[in-house]
Amino acid sequence: MALSPEDTGEAVRQLQRRLGAAGYLSDAGVIPGVYCAGTRQAIADFQLDRGLAVTGLCDEGTWTTLIEAWWSLGDRPLMLRSPNLRGDDVAELQRILSRLGFDVGRIDGIFGSLAARAMRQFQENAGLDIDGVCTAETVTVLRRLSKMTGDGPGIAAVRDTEHARAGQPLAGRRVALGSFGGLTSVLEVLSTLLREHGAMLIETVDDEAAQQGATANLFGADVYVGVEATDEPQSRVAYYAVPAFESAGGRALAHLVERHMRDVVPRMTVHGMRLPILRETKMPAVLVTLGPTEVMVGRSQRIADALFLALTAWAP
Numbered sequence: 001m002a003l004s005p006e007d008t009g010e011a012v013r014q015l016q017r018r019l020g021a022a023g024y025l026s027d028a029g030v031i032p033g034v035y036c037a038g039t040r041q042a043i044a045d046f047q048l049d050r051g052l053a054v055t056g057l058c059d060e061g062t063w064t065t066l067i068e069a070w071w072s073l074g075d076r077p078l079m080l081r082s083p084n085l086r087g088d089d090v091a092e093l094q095r096i097l098s099r100l101g102f103d104v105g106r107i108d109g110i111f112g113s114l115a116a117r118a119m120r121q122f123q124e125n126a127g128l129d130i131d132g133v134c135t136a137e138t139v140t141v142l143r144r145l146s147k148m149t150g151d152g153p154g155i156a157a158v159r160d161t162e163h164a165r166a167g168q169p170l171a172g173r174r175v176a177l178g179s180f181g182g183l184t185s186v187l188e189v190l191s192t193l194l195r196e197h198g199a200m201l202i203e204t205v206d207d208e209a210a211q212q213g214a215t216a217n218l219f220g221a222d223v224y225v226g227v228e229a230t231d232e233p234q235s236r237v238a239y240y241a242v243p244a245f246e247s248a249g250g251r252a253l254a255h256l257v258e259r260h261m262r263d264v265v266p267r268m269t270v271h272g273m274r275l276p277i278l279r280e281t282k283m284p285a286v287l288v289t290l291g292p293t294e295v296m297v298g299r300s301q302r303i304a305d306a307l308f309l310a311l312t313a314w315a316p
Helices: 010-021 037-049 060-068 088-099 113-126 136-146 154-166 184-196 209-219 248-261 276-280 293-314
Strands: 174-180 200-204 223-229 236-242 269-273 285-290
Touching: 010 037, 010 060, 037 060, 088 113, 088 136, 113 136, 174 184, 174 209, 184 200, 184 223, 184 293, 200 209, 209 223, 209 276, 223 248, 223 293, 236 248, 236 276, 248 269, 248 285, 248 293, 276 285, 285 293
Parallel strands: 174 200, 174 223, 223 285, 236 269
Antiparallel strands: 236 285
């Protein structure tokens, strides 16, 4: 559901109710059923806290994230199904299981096969029925045991950091490249450079982040690099990060990209974010947001060279 300032009606009321339930909107200064200034500020605050692009507009990604924020652990049974269950309750379950030493993969709020396996392993260790379903009874046991574990990073963060430190030669690595809003010329040059140095490539140019992520995951990519154009003058490179987890490999690559881009795209910043493509990909990933397409196309060679150097330094 996409909404923007001055929109009115029941859809806006639903948006305001969910923002209020999430603690971002009070009744004071808000016009019920109208996408007013107060509603826009609440959306912007929510986007900032959730690692989304801050626009103040309720796009599909923001609405989906707001729906997921509705769920608390214990509100519903969690299990492996298609499509995968998503929500803050899943992320909380992943955090607890990870701190208890069960490998759920990255903490992304998506109940996939690793979360189901970890759930079964926990149930076996706790003497519960082994069905891979997180019920209210399971949550009670999880919370009791989690009080004894402290606030450590959990096995997911430790493993990700170890992988980031290990490093592997670029030759033979599986690299997924993606683009949004044009700039395919950058990928064409980068693809040539990577192939010349022995990397195996797949290019994903689907407009949907979920499809690009699924393609990269199916390919078994070791790393994902995406580029997108924007009308904004600011440029950034983003990697996956949420309050309880950040991708160490993605963070390292993002800072390398920024370092090598300094002479090509000045004042680029690095951000840990929860952007859809960074969440959907299961490997270290970065999304490089550049300026307008008509400006950046002329710098395609230099941008590709900088990305290649960053990847080479990241995978020595």
